[in-house]
Amino acid sequence: MGSPQSFDRAAALKEFDEAKTGVRGLVESGITAVPAIFCHPIPRLRHSPLSSPILSVPIIDLSVPRSSAVALATAASREFGFFQVVNHGIPLSLLSRTLSAVRSFHELPPSVRSAFYSRSTKTGVNYSSNVDLYRSTAASWRDTLRMVMGPTRPDPERIPPVCRAELLEWDEHVVTVGRVLMGLLAEGLGVDAGSLEEATCLEGRVMVCQYYPPCPEPEMTTGIAEHTDPGVLTVLLQDDIGGLQVKRDLEGGESVWVDVQPVPGALVINVGDLLQIMSNDEYKSVEHRVLANSNQEPRVSIATFFKPGDRGDSKFYGPLPELMLADKPPHYRNFTLEEFMGTFFSKQLLSRRLPNHFKL
Numbered sequence: 001m002g003s004p005q006s007f008d009r010a011a012a013l014k015e016f017d018e019a020k021t022g023v024r025g026l027v028e029s030g031i032t033a034v035p036a037i038f039c040h041p042i043p044r045l046r047h048s049p050l051s052s053p054i055l056s057v058p059i060i061d062l063s064v065p066r067s068s069a070v071a072l073a074t075a076a077s078r079e080f081g082f083f084q085v086v087n088h089g090i091p092l093s094l095l096s097r098t099l100s101a102v103r104s105f106h107e108l109p110p111s112v113r114s115a116f117y118s119r120s121t122k123t124g125v126n127y128s129s130n131v132d133l134y135r136s137t138a139a140s141w142r143d144t145l146r147m148v149m150g151p152t153r154p155d156p157e158r159i160p161p162v163c164r165a166e167l168l169e170w171d172e173h174v175v176t177v178g179r180v181l182m183g184l185l186a187e188g189l190g191v192d193a194g195s196l197e198e199a200t201c202l203e204g205r206v207m208v209c210q211y212y213p214p215c216p217e218p219e220m221t222t223g224i225a226e227h228t229d230p231g232v233l234t235v236l237l238q239d240d241i242g243g244l245q246v247k248r249d250l251e252g253g254e255s256v257w258v259d260v261q262p263v264p265g266a267l268v269i270n271v272g273d274l275l276q277i278m279s280n281d282e283y284k285s286v287e288h289r290v291l292a293n294s295n296q297e298p299r300v301s302i303a304t305f306f307k308p309g310d311r312g313d314s315k316f317y318g319p320l321p322e323l324m325l326a327d328k329p330p331h332y333r334n335f336t337l338e339e340f341m342g343t344f345f346s347k348q349l350l351s352r353r354l355p356n357h358f359k360l
């Protein structure tokens with residue numbers, strides 16, 4: 001039995017969820033304070049302008065000679081776990097068109113967008129607020145349209161018409177960039193450039209179209225709580241609002257948050273937990289978060305999480321076998337993708353250090 005307080009919270013979560021219009025719906029209703037279910041009890045997890053102005057995430061020009069691109073992407077993945085890329089080959093007009101289409105979806109009239117609202121991922125497309133709503137200590141100021149784009153795409157009819165063409169086109173371009181990046185990062189490990197693609201890492205794709213409405217009390221909550229991404233690699237398109245921060249460890253055990261400054265035309269790339277494991281800790285999957293939006297305008301971002309498409313129960317993942325040839329002991333045991341993702345979904349975003357579950 002829960003205490004009266006926890007009963008109230010459960011009821012409030014249910015009421016919010018059943019309205020089916022997300023955080024945007026609260027803002028549309030004219031609220032001027034952040035409801036209790038979003039208030040973070042731990043001040044350090046709230047919005048805090050503690051970012052370091054002197055550190056920044058590396059920006060890599062993909063039009064440099066390949067050997068330089070390998071060296072830069074590899075160094076950034078080892079040290080930061082995050083970098084931005086420019087001259088990636090995706091037409092710049094598509095970046096803004098895709099972001100606007102996603103914004104249009106989240107700003108559809110409540111009765112139209114609520115038809116897509118669901119916690120079920122069965123159809124491969126669902127709109128909801130807070131993937132971990134019923135598991136987290138505090139909800140975050142964000143709504144999400146989520147699509148499983150691979151290994152098989154959803155029935156296009158399931159994708160909201162207002163952003164359908166743009167997201168399907170976006171997915172194609174993201175795969176092209178993903179292939180380039182996985183090639184660079186595999187080469188940087190000293191294994192065959194096609195190793196990650198051969199491990200089907202381009203095939204499994206989940207696209208999340210995030211919408212961070214303006215928040216009346218941004219210091220009370222978060223846009224997305226600190227977490228690492230479970231997959232292999234994340235390709236993120238963000239608009240010009242800002243708020244994404246990456247944790248950077250300093251010498252002496254301290255850490256600071258570093259802003260991922262919006263750079264026009266750039267994509268943000270980060271290493272996920274599976275790539276940290278497959279690279280046997282050569283590359284780092286790093287904690288990041290998004291502050292609750294303190295601007296007047298909403299923030300929009302689109303993340304594609306790449307993960308292996310091969311999910312058979314006889315297919316095991318772990319440190320790349322080619323890496324183990326060089327007499328290095330593996331840091332992780334092998335596991336199936338089902339076991340890996342099961343561990344991911346059993347946790348709230350905040351508490352996960354997924355690779356630790358598989359450490360030897």
Ligand SMILES: O=C(O)CCC(=O)C(=O)O
Pocket residue numbers: 208210224229236238244288289290301302303
């Ligand atoms: O919106 C962003 O900038 C980041 C979102 C994110 O980290 C995620 O969806 O995993």
Ligand SMILES: [Fe+2]
Pocket residue numbers: 227228229288
């Ligand atoms: Fe993330």
